[in-house]
Amino acid sequence: MRNMTRIAFVGLGAMGLPMASNLVRKGFDVTGFDLNANALATLEGAGGRRAGSARDAAHDADVLILMVVNAAQAEAVLFEGGALESLRDGGVVALMATCPPSAVEAIEARVQRAGRRLVDAPVSGGVAGAKGATLTIMAAGPRDTFDLAKPVFDAMGDKVFHVGERPGQGAMVKTVNQLLCGVHIAVVAEAFALASKVGVDLDILLQIMSGSAASSWMLKDRGPRMLQEQPEVTSAVDIFVKDLGIVLDAGRDTRAALPLAAAAHQMFLAASGRGDGHEDDSQVIRTYLALNGVR
């Protein structure tokens, strides 16, 4: 079995660039492409190579990693940009961007028809995880394809899971992750807005909830920023407008009613609609305060 050592990496953004650099550091032969020339220069400085197009980057590569913004960009790179046919026969496409499960399935069908293989491998852990090679990677695809790509994933993350045999299942795990995250943020806002109606001290409330069965990762992370008037933006309201949108699309595609996700999405949508789309996502609490007439 040929080793998977030649990597094409398309999408060198805040996540992709450190991921590609970690691959270089671990001894992979990485050729990158991005429209941003600075990112290409940085990769080159780290010991990687630069290409003039995604097609050139993918030329005779073993693995083509896509860390682009969304499914439409992945399709453009693979099918219109010619990267897929440039990839060696039997090569593996690792789709690591966050995409709707149904879009991943559609991409997989076309990749397979072209004689290549797809592993669906979205990540979580943010920029810190990308830099530290501590990403969680939720990969789906036939076991043997996953096994081929695993050394590549291990160079970028320390929690690499094979979540299923069918591409799209990785995207679904990521979708479920975002469902929980989005609802957890909204419900903290709902709870705090109720408490503020009766003048409960929200600092003490947060302290109590953080140590009780009511706790969540999001409560501890976003809770303190909900108590600030104008917190630093770590992740914007509009990200959850998009991500909970993907969640609800997945529910439509699979015919699954998602009443809590749907209600939470409405609250983020309203926040965006009132002009807070670029504010920190903790500020979904403003929707509740406006809704319930607090302050």
Added chain:
Amino acid sequence: MRNMTRIAFVGLGAMGLPMASNLVRKGFDVTGFDLNANALATLEGAGGRRAGSARDAAHDADVLILMVVNAAQAEAVLFEGGALESLRDGGVVALMATCPPSAVEAIEARVQRAGRRLVDAPVSGGVAGAKGATLTIMAAGPRDTFDLAKPVFDAMGDKVFHVGERPGQGAMVKTVNQLLCGVHIAVVAEAFALASKVGVDLDILLQIMSGSAASSWMLKDRGPRMLQEQPEVTSAVDIFVKDLGIVLDAGRDTRAALPLAAAAHQMFLAASGRGDGHEDDSQVIRTYLALNGVR
């Protein structure tokens, strides 16, 4: 200022009995009452005293602790049973049962008219917390009244918070706690039911979510039991039918829309309506599976 050493304790159930026993152990003079003679005998064996009625237990006590089932029982003990007028003038009623905030406010008004004081002090931490004296106690009332009762609370819990000056605010903190807990359980069920639609391995999903930003105390606690067909009942579906009912009543009383809590309540109600009211609350997932036609 007179020390608060003579305690009347009404309601010696699974929580109340170990709480009263801890007071005895810490040197308080405790007289208990419950309709259950076994509980009275156990308290006596631990060094407490038994009374033939709540009124007798409260006779000349400094603090009357109510650890009864609900607000109706608290009212019956205080006003019909005569415990309030039996309590010494200026004595403190510590209402530690879980009650709706509005009911606490109504009780407080009557207690004050009778020349006594109320501290609203619901708990969380369950039977384990009651036995280990590690309860979280969310107390509300005028600061000086709280300060008087604090040594008594410290004998039963290790996280004693003064959450506000007005009785009812403690109940609101507990209500908010239950709002978060109930929604967190339901949203895990919603997420797992979606994932099962596309055949994702739920054990791996649980493992991934437990270590990600999607995590919650309830995900880690109830998640594993959601994957079991017939798990042990640690807390029943009907408890959350009741507790989310209290949450929604609090929302009505204060005029606060609670879209996530309302949707979660519907899912627990449906679970109960299908005959699963006495099952473990993790089995709210059956509502989603039935709803979405899984299995």
